[in-house]
Amino acid sequence: MDQLNAWFTQLLAGNAIFTANTLGFYWNGLVTTVQLVFLCLLLGIVLAVPLAIGRGSKRWWIKWPIYAYTYVFRGTPLLIQLYLVYYGVVFFNGIQDTIFWEVFKDAFYPALIAFTLNTAAYTTEIFRGAIKNTAKGEIEAARAYGMSKGLMMRRIILPSAFRRALPAYGNEVIFMLHASAVASVVTIMDLTGAAYYVYARFYAPFPAFIFVALIYLCLTFSIMFVFRRLEKRLLAHLRPRGA
């Protein structure tokens, strides 16, 4: 460890930008970004599963509101959604005196809310497509076994749909990681916020942004790796034999 420290000190000697201080900023930014993205994806998927099922419903009063929601959140930029949640709530008179203010006062929760609603909208549509594309034969077989609709959804449709949705969902996870860069506009010190800080402090756009781009790349690669592994395992039955 001491050796590593010494090596590190030597590496950074004579460089004004990447000091322990600014690397600390980047580290905190990394933690914030990962936290924010992980939480919003988790909440997003929890929201998206029932919404995706409801989106395929035959009843208009279930189907249409969900469609309207996904349409609005997929149809507007995440940055605008974030602005609306963060700066917009202030225009509800007296919100400062309510219990909600505890949530909205901080920048983290408005960002988390905007991100969650955004990713849930996309994930809903991804899942809905997968559910809709379930092979007819599987459904007929399930019906022939006498499964009820709920049982069929739980045992046959959803497990198969989730597997087929994996590649598209992996993409959404990566998109969400990159989209989270807008969090810095509402004072959140995420990775991009840290890069902005270093940029503004030292007027050095290239080192600041290239360094942060490399961190994003590493994150993206690890996400891709995880999904590759998952796909290999869960979609094994869809590959040609011997491949």
Added chain:
Amino acid sequence: MTNWITKTLITATLLAAPLAAAPVLADDTQTVRLGIDVPYEPFVMRSADGQLEGFEIDLGNELCKRAKLDCTWVEQPWDGIIPGLLARKYDAILSSMAITPERERQVLFSLPYYNTPSVWITARDRDIDIADKASLKGLSVGVQRGTIRDVYVTQEYGDVLDIQRYGSSQDVVNDLKAGRLDLTFEDFPIAVDAIDFRGDNSPYKQVGPSIKTPTSIFGKGAAMAFRKRDKALAAKFDQAICAVYADGTFDKLMHQYFDYDLSVRPSQQDCAQ
């Protein structure tokens, strides 16, 4: 064949001549592009018909007149203003930029032309003692990212205050008014203009003294910034700054916009050069 070569050469020479002459010409007419971050009221703002106006616009135009230069204004958001200068998007910055050691490594500064303090602002009904650092623990302060005030707050209060960094000073004021911030640390003129904390009926007030030191952070005042190699251009503006101070034009302009004094009179020694 020879004919063809000659033709090509003549054409090339004719085409290249104006290109070669262009920089010289530009130097002769001396068009100078001034970079500025808009708005920064009352230093610079947009009038109803879209024109730039404000103290720095008037001062800048006056300086250009004195230096016999033909100036145009180029808008540039603050956090990219020095890279923009170095990338030749404009030839000088005239945008309330304080002289600091870090910036001096990148750019060449003129004489300072004004100097204002920074102030802590909070809600009128809040009881905050800036001098007692322990009592500030957990309070949030808003600053504009990358400014000298960001540097000061980070350095002096980084371990007690919860620092929120914004892209613009508008966003800071917005969130102070929304109640998200306990404090802001603002440039005095900006605070006067955006928050009106001096009025008796204002819901905001200044706490603690106005801050101008340490000079290592706050600098000797706001100055124009140039690329390091443009020494001659900087010297012209130095002379112009001396001139507007010497004949009272600066004070006249200042009183048009401010009811307080923000002058930094250049010394005779500075002006003699």
